[in-house]
Amino acid sequence: MVNRMLRGEHSARGDRRDRGQASIEFAGVLFILLIAGLAAIQLGLVAYSIQQAGTASRTAARAASQHDLQWEQVGQSSVSDWLADGTDFRRFPGTEEVRVEARVEVPSVIPIFDFDDAKRSTTMPMD
Known part of the structure; x- marks a missing residue:
């Protein structure tokens, strides 16, 4: 048996174990790549x-x-259009200027995470 291993020959039993290990490693790497891809899409x-x-x-x-x-x-x-339903506005009127705050709902591709709304406000002088 030792002589066969030194000559580069493998037993049938060892080859089967290696194939199973490679499949498990591939599944693990694929899962990590899937999570990384979904995280990149969510960031976008x-x-x-x-x-x-x-x-x-x-x-x-x-x-x-x-x-x-x-x-x-x-x-x-x-x-x-696909973000318009989750958009809300607030107006803060003034005498010389007006401020408007917009809130847009952030869609989630990863169901276990919930994100706050994206908020931005703008102030403009009254005409």
Whole structure:
């Protein structure tokens, strides 16, 4: 038996064990790659939601500063359609300026994590 191993020959029993080990290692690596990919997608969704909240707050504040009574609909229309349902606005009126805060719900691809809404506010002078 020792002579066979020195010559590079393997027993059938050893080859079967190696194949099973390789399958288990592959499954473990695949799981880690899947989690890393989902985390990268989630990070992109968070960044995109923050960007959309900034765009919505600027657009709504611009409309509100021009005394547009539909400022909330204007801000809503500036958000991507698939994020628009989770968007909310608050207006803080003033005499010389108006401030609008937009909140966009961050979608989650990893079900065990729950993220806060992305918030951005913009202040514009009244016209």
